[in-house]
Amino acid sequence: MKLIISKNQLLPALQQIVSVIEKRHTLPILANVLMEARQDQLVMTGTDTEIQLITQLRLDTIEQTGDITVPARKFLDIVRLLPGDADIRFEVIDDKVKLTSGRARFSLSTLPAEHYPDFNESEYESQFLINAGKFKKGLDKTVFCMASQDVRYYLNGLLLHISNARLKMVASDGHRLSIFEDDIGQPTGFESRIIIPRKAVQELGRLLDDADAELSIQFSANTLRVYYKDAVFSSKLIDAKFPDFGKVFNQAFMSPLRVQKQLLRDALTRVAILSNEKYKGVSFDIRNDAIKLSAHNPEHDEAEEEILVDSSGEALSISFNAQYMLDALSNVDGERATLTIASNASSCFIEDEESSQYRFIVMPMRI
Numbered sequence: 001m002k003l004i005i006s007k008n009q010l011l012p013a014l015q016q017i018v019s020v021i022e023k024r025h026t027l028p029i030l031a032n033v034l035m036e037a038r039q040d041q042l043v044m045t046g047t048d049t050e051i052q053l054i055t056q057l058r059l060d061t062i063e064q065t066g067d068i069t070v071p072a073r074k075f076l077d078i079v080r081l082l083p084g085d086a087d088i089r090f091e092v093i094d095d096k097v098k099l100t101s102g103r104a105r106f107s108l109s110t111l112p113a114e115h116y117p118d119f120n121e122s123e124y125e126s127q128f129l130i131n132a133g134k135f136k137k138g139l140d141k142t143v144f145c146m147a148s149q150d151v152r153y154y155l156n157g158l159l160l161h162i163s164n165a166r167l168k169m170v171a172s173d174g175h176r177l178s179i180f181e182d183d184i185g186q187p188t189g190f191e192s193r194i195i196i197p198r199k200a201v202q203e204l205g206r207l208l209d210d211a212d213a214e215l216s217i218q219f220s221a222n223t224l225r226v227y228y229k230d231a232v233f234s235s236k237l238i239d240a241k242f243p244d245f246g247k248v249f250n251q252a253f254m255s256p257l258r259v260q261k262q263l264l265r266d267a268l269t270r271v272a273i274l275s276n277e278k279y280k281g282v283s284f285d286i287r288n289d290a291i292k293l294s295a296h297n298p299e300h301d302e303a304e305e306e307i308l309v310d311s312s313g314e315a316l317s318i319s320f321n322a323q324y325m326l327d328a329l330s331n332v333d334g335e336r337a338t339l340t341i342a343s344n345a346s347s348c349f350i351e352d353e354e355s356s357q358y359r360f361i362v363m364p365m366r367i
Contacts, residue, residue, distance in 0.1 A: 001066030133211025154240035200235035255313030272322035
């Protein structure tokens with residue numbers, strides 16, 4: 001295997017591959033990137049056995065085809081630190097890879113390509129096309145609400161619900177929930193729900209860097225595959241049923257509160273400084289056309305700030321985790337946010353006054 005490739009072409013693809021590879025692994029070969037030189041392209045593969053990323057690079061100079069695996073992070077560090085316009089000569093000699101660029105010489109140990117693990121994928125039953133920018137926006141609006149290492153493993157991921165021409169993404173950690181809805185762009189002819197694992201959602205978010213590109217998404221009962229430009233991303237799915245969150249909409253609500261988003265964010269950030277460091281609780285005392293935010297901590301420090309809102313509703317005192325509220329407000333794109341609290345004070349909806357595409361739900365807490 002022998003080829004020449006420029007740093008500018010190799011580095012972005014290699015960075016994407018390495019982000020998929022786990023730093024801790026059970027098999028030494030999982031720390032390596034699989035490299036396959038074909039007629040006119042270099043194909044690189046990285047996997048942790050749960051997700052896999054394949055990238056294809058068109059090359060002008062492939063002197064000898066072949067395949068090998070090399071240590072991914074060492075390879076990335078070498079490529080990253082070479083000069084910006086460097087060309088890299090890549091050559092396999094016996095069980096070593098020789099890298100040459102200018103006056104620099106490197107030699108890396110390898111493992112045989114035939115030992116690289118296969119990513120077992122079942123036959124894909126469903127497929128649809130969607131704009132990458134639209135799909136990434138859905139990921140961005142929901143990813144922060146996913147649970148991490150929750151025993152309710154179905155919460156450690158994101159629900160993707162396809163209903164003909166409608167797309168819905170939902171994530172929750174049990175204390176808050178985010179929902180994103182939009183049109184796919186064309187009818188799919190099917191209805192399906194799958195749960196994409198947390199790491200796969202995060203890696204997809206990093207991969208989708210071109211809002212104008214088109215995604216081809218395929219999935220079966222247990223595997224997802226995404227075609228994006230010259231990359232193919234695959235992931236195992238979470239085998240579980242996502243909780244029925246629809247009930248939260250079927251209840252009575254108080255009159256909505258309309259507030260300047262930045263005003264509330266700034267006040268909440270200041271008051272939260274003196275909240276309990278572990279629970280981050282802030283009280284919302286709603287009276288007439290104002291909300292009084294207050295917090296205290298075990299050291300007997302106290303903070304209080306009042307902001308004006310548009311409201312004609314009844315008085316109410318309720319408390320929320322400040323960080324959960326700030327996360328929701330940060331994902332409101334418009335200048336004004338609408339807060340709607342359930343009549344039984346069981347939840348608070350945060351929505352963009354100018355968009356109905358997404359909404360966030362935060363459960364109250366006791367202080």
